[in-house]
Amino acid sequence: MRPPSVDALARSLADTGLPHPLLVDAARKAIADANTDAAGIEERARRYALAAQRAMLGPVINATGVLLHTNLGRAPLASNAEAAYTNLELNLTLGKRGSRHAHVGTLLARLCDAEEAIVVNNCAGAVLLVLAALASGRGVAVSRGELVEIGGGFRVPEVMTQSGAHLVEVGTTNRTRLSDFAGVLQQPNANVVLALKVHQSNYRIVGFTEHVVVSEMASLDVPVVADIGSGLVDAACGWLDGGPPLWLAGEPAAKQSLAEGAALVTFSGDKLFGGPQAGIIAGRASLVRQCANHPLARALRPGSLVLSALQQVALAYLNRNGQAIHFWRMASLGPQDLEPRARAIAAHASVPPKLVVPTEMASVPGGGTLPGVEIPSYGLVLEGDHATRLRAHTPPVIVTVRDGHTWLDLRTVAPHEDDQLVQALRAAV
Numbered sequence: 475m476r477p478p479s480v481d482a483l484a485r486s487l488a489d490t491g492l493p494h495p496l497l498v499d500a501a502r503k504a505i506a507d508a509n510t511d512a513a514g515i516e517e518r519a520r521r522y523a524l525a526a527q528r529a530m531l532g533p534v535i536n537a538t539g540v541l542l543h544t545n546l547g548r549a550p551l552a553s554n555a556e557a558a559y560t561n562l563e564l565n566l567t568l569g570k571r572g573s574r575h576a577h578v579g580t581l582l583a584r585l586c587d588a589e590e591a592i593v594v595n596n597c598a599g600a601v602l603l604v605l606a607a608l609a610s611g612r613g614v615a616v617s618r619g620e621l622v623e624i625g626g627g628f629r630v631p632e633v634m635t636q637s638g639a640h641l642v643e644v645g646t647t648n649r650t651r652l653s654d655f656a657g658v659l660q661q662p663n664a665n666v667v668l669a670l671k672v673h674q675s676n677y678r679i680v681g682f683t684e685h686v687v688v689s690e691m692a693s694l695d696v697p698v699v700a701d702i703g704s705g706l707v708d709a710a711c712g713w714l715d716g717g718p719p720l721w722l723a724g725e726p727a728a729k730q731s732l733a734e735g736a737a738l739v740t741f742s743g744d745k746l747f748g749g750p751q752a753g754i755i756a757g758r759a760s761l762v763r764q765c766a767n768h769p770l771a772r773a774l775r776p777g778s779l780v781l782s783a784l785q786q787v788a789l790a791y792l793n794r795n796g797q798a799i800h801f802w803r804m805a806s807l808g809p810q811d812l813e814p815r816a817r818a819i820a821a822h823a824s825v826p827p828k829l830v831v832p833t834e835m836a837s838v839p840g841g842g843t844l845p846g847v848e849i850p851s852y853g854l855v856l857e858g859d860h861a862t863r864l865r866a867h868t869p870p871v872i873v874t875v876r877d878g879h880t881w882l883d884l885r886t887v888a889p890h891e892d893d894q895l896v897q898a899l900r901a902a903v
């Protein structure tokens with residue numbers, strides 16, 4: 475039998491909804507695979523088309539219980555896709571060109587009690603910009619206990635090199651004192667113009683340790699930059715009815731770091747802040763402006779999509795409405811909120827009752843924040859490893875496999891996704 479034409483084969487896959495050029499690619503690949511009969515070719519072409527579809531960006535159900543899952547885009551985001559122009563760089567009062575930092579920057583500054591704030595693409599970019607704008611060609615003092623590597627290749631010494639600033643290491647890995655900082659400030663050839671405090675986001679040094687807090691560093695003769703990374707805006711958590719949850723204890727916050735004397739704070743938009751990927755620089759107006767006016771700021775600037783999503787989250791904070799921020803809504807659920815859903819899903823999934831068991835479990839904040847912290851949660855344990863089949867579902871369901879069994883934590887599953895979860899379980903088991 476002659477192989478079908480590329481075009482005919484591509485057309486036979488139209489029901490996948492993929493654009494024709496991608497179907498042509500799938501058809502060509504299938505035909506290029508030798509030794510298959512015509513029917514085999516069709517099946518192969520369909521498999522290639524579906525693989526192309528799988529490779530595209532799309533929604534997934536996060537049943538891992540990891541609130542800020544790096545592979546799943548950290549904080550969950552709502553998107554509203556209505557096309558519209560914005561006043562991104564138009565001052566509506568004056569009718570003249572404005573600044574894209576004016577809108578959200580102002581709200582973020584209000585939130586953190588800072589004089590000014592600007593937004594860049596991510597926190598790595600924020601740190602890079604701060605160092606380049608304030609310390610290029612000069613020294614920046616950092617404790618040896620804070621020469622951090624964050625996942626995805628953010629390493630403080632390397633960012634420092636890229637910025638053109640010189641790293642001046644202070645103290646030792648486990649113990650750094652204020653006098654160590656004061657010592658390097660007195661070395662004229664070190665030319666230290668900035669002290670950087672980096673939050674040990676994803677690790678802890680325990681045992682015989684000593685570190686210098688922001689309020690002590692504030693007594694130094696140079697501005698202190700606190701890279702808090704994780705993006706907790708205010709330790710008081712006024713947006714949550716119950717105040718700060720226990721698991722947040724000890725996490726540095728933007729507002730408090732500034733109040734304790736940091737000249738600038740930098741943090742991510744998509745960690746505990748609960749917004750889109752972004753990096754925020756907030757603090758002393760003169761320093762924020764130096765950052766905004768540096769040429770790198772142009773290369774690191776976000777677009778209106780990010781800024782409008784960030785603005786929405788900032789307004790929710792200002793309205794003290796944590797329920798409107800998906801991350802905080804999920805983070806503040808108790809096991810008692812999740813248990814009835816777990817039982818309902820188990821009842822509807824048509825899986826033999828002994829194979830699916832509603833169970834207490836523990837969620838984690840994730841995203842390289844709060845290492846070791848667990849949040850009591852509730853979900854389902856499914857006998858056996860069903861991760862691959864659940865991931866193959868539409869929408870894909872991402873789970874954890876522990877000791878050969880499948881764990882589904884409902885904290886990170888939105889209630890409106892429960893029905894889809896039931897369908898996925900039915901299909902997978």
Ligand SMILES: *Cc1c(COP(=O)(O)O)cnc(C)c1O
Pocket residue numbers: 596597598599601624628672673674675701702703704741742743752753842
């Ligand atoms: C996460 C983190 C960063 C990097 O933030 P991104 O937004 O991922 O670029 C930098 N510094 C600290 C302390 C962090 O925790």
